[in-house]
Amino acid sequence: MPVDNRRLWTPEETIPPEFITKYRPTTELVNQNGKRRDGREANQHRPTYLKAGAISQAKGSAYIEMADTKVIAAVYGPREVMKREDFTMSGQVKCVFKFATFSCKTRQKHIEDDREKELSMTILEALKPAIRLDKFPKARLEIFITVLQDGGSALAAAITCGSVAVADAGMEMYDVVIGCSLRQIGERSLIDPTTDEESHRSLSQSDEKSNETSQAMMTVALMPSINQVSSIIQKGELSIDGAKQALKQCLDTARKLHPVIKQCLNKAVEAKLKR
Amino acid sequence: MPTEECIRIPGERICRTDKGLVAGRGTYECNGQIYSSVAGMQLKSDKDGKVHIEVQREMKQNVLPEIGMIVTAKVTNVNPRQCKCAIISVETTSLSDPFRGVIRSEDVRSTERDKVEMYKCFKPGDVILARVLSLGDAQSYILTTAENELGVVIALSESGATMVPISWNEMQCPATYAKEYRKVAKVQSDHITQNG
Numbered sequence: 001m002p003v004d005n006r007r008l009w010t011p012e013e014t015i016p017p018e019f020i021t022k023y024r025p026t027t028e029l030v031n032q033n034g035k036r037r038d039g040r041e042a043n044q045h046r047p048t049y050l051k052a053g054a055i056s057q058a059k060g061s062a063y064i065e066m067a068d069t070k071v072i073a074a075v076y077g078p079r080e081v082m083k084r085e086d087f088t089m090s091g092q093v094k095c096v097f098k099f100a101t102f103s104c105k106t107r108q109k110h111i112e113d114d115r116e117k118e119l120s121m122t123i124l125e126a127l128k129p130a131i132r133l134d135k136f137p138k139a140r141l142e143i144f145i146t147v148l149q150d151g152g153s154a155l156a157a158a159i160t161c162g163s164v165a166v167a168d169a170g171m172e173m174y175d176v177v178i179g180c181s182l183r184q185i186g187e188r189s190l191i192d193p194t195t196d197e198e199s200h201r202s203l204s205q206s207d208e209k210s211n212e213t214s215q216a217m218m219t220v221a222l223m224p225s226i227n228q229v230s231s232i233i234q235k236g237e238l239s240i241d242g243a244k245q246a247l248k249q250c251l252d253t254a255r256k257l258h259p260v261i262k263q264c265l266n267k268a269v270e271a272k273l274k275r
Numbered sequence: 276m277p278t279e280e281c282i283r284i285p286g287e288r289i290c291r292t293d294k295g296l297v298a299g300r301g302t303y304e305c306n307g308q309i310y311s312s313v314a315g316m317q318l319k320s321d322k323d324g325k326v327h328i329e330v331q332r333e334m335k336q337n338v339l340p341e342i343g344m345i346v347t348a349k350v351t352n353v354n355p356r357q358c359k360c361a362i363i364s365v366e367t368t369s370l371s372d373p374f375r376g377v378i379r380s381e382d383v384r385s386t387e388r389d390k391v392e393m394y395k396c397f398k399p400g401d402v403i404l405a406r407v408l409s410l411g412d413a414q415s416y417i418l419t420t421a422e423n424e425l426g427v428v429i430a431l432s433e434s435g436a437t438m439v440p441i442s443w444n445e446m447q448c449p450a451t452y453a454k455e456y457r458k459v460a461k462v463q464s465d466h467i468t469q470n471g
Contacts, residue, residue: 132312
């Protein structure tokens with residue numbers, strides 16, 4: 001993305017006051033009863049709202065909200081590929097993932113940074129196997145995903161949102177793709193982590209210094225009907241058994257989200273038929 | 276048997292392929308099962324003795340030029356070897372973004388292919404009907420007008436009036452009566468749909 005010199009530049013870096021005040025929540029990530037800060041069980045997904053057709057100008061679009069995590073996706077095309085070098089006989093997919101400048105605790109740049117580029121690739125990897133590329137030779141489908149607020153598990157939300165947007169665009173797909181994240185802290189695995197749970201290294205504030213044995217974050221993209229995993233992203237270290245367990249938990253939770261997607265697309269189709 | 280008239284989403288299993296059921300548009304077949312591949316309404320249609328299961332989207336399907344389809348294009352550039360054009364609609368659906376097409380001089384008409392003079396067939400700005408010959412190369416689709424029904428449909432004269440066809444290779448301006456050469460299409464009603 002080129003730099004826009006006419007833009008009024010904000011300071012290089014801004015830090016919200018909460019960092020200066022050294023605010024520390026007093027409660028632990030998981031209390032004695034096994035409940036998390038927002039009152040969820042360890043294996044409970046946040047309530048999810050999904051809407052297809054949120055952007056009228058786009059060919060297809062979707063909006064997902066999982067408590068504080070809000071992601072919007074738009075799909076355009078298939079368009080003609082202009083550059084001769086980029087040409088392939090099968091269809092192409094382009095994916096642009098962006099954190100809105102105001103979405104995270106620290107301000108994001110307008111320009112796509114390395115993290116966003118990497119996440120774009122990851123999402124593309126997760127969505128591409130589900131799309132029937134043979135149906136649009138010589139053309140390119142463009143998916144734009146923007147995180148409006150990052151309340152944790154933004155990648156998983158982006159994958160789900162992206163796939164619903166592609167389905168809403170009427171593109172032929174083998175299946176929808178559902179993303180689900182898991183945060184492993186020591187023995188505890190937390191499904192659908194919030195930003196706090198993503199960033200903390202231990203469950204309680206008191207032993208912040210102590211290093212738990214396993215620290216990992218796993219995101220799985222599942223195609224539920226054909227029961228295939230299109231992508232697994234793991235950061236950190238997990239034992240083989242731990243990874244198996246984490247994968248299983250992610251898949252179980254992803255399957256639970258399938259009815260939400262189904263209902264949302266049903267509604268979108270009904271709305272189109274009425275018009 | 277699948278229930279009729281219900282909404283399907285991508286990846287949803289519809290039915291098995293036995294009992295003479297065939298996977299039609301908007302569906303795919305895998306391991307003897309028919310799955311939906313678009314979000315839309317499930318329909319059944321009989322084609323040559325077989326029941327086709329289709330999932331159709333009320334919104335226009337994603338159309339792209341395919342081999343054998345008739346497209347409407349606007350001429351953008353003419354040179355002695357070929358004529359470049361922008362495909363603006365495929366069959367009856369108009370495209371949101373134009374695709375590039377090219378008509379080579381040997382594909383302009385079916386007779387005397389080697390004697391074609393491109394400047395006497397097309398001029399930039401003409402609206403033409405053409406058939407997709409092949410998906411072509413990276414740059415463009417290859418089109419052909421080598422049929423009586425294909426060729427220039429709308430053309431403006433030097434004075435800017437819409438010209439009237441007077442023969443298969445000539446058009447006349449109604450304002451100045453000047454004649455210009457074109458590869459004129461013998462327009463048939465089933466190749467044209469009136470929009471709005």
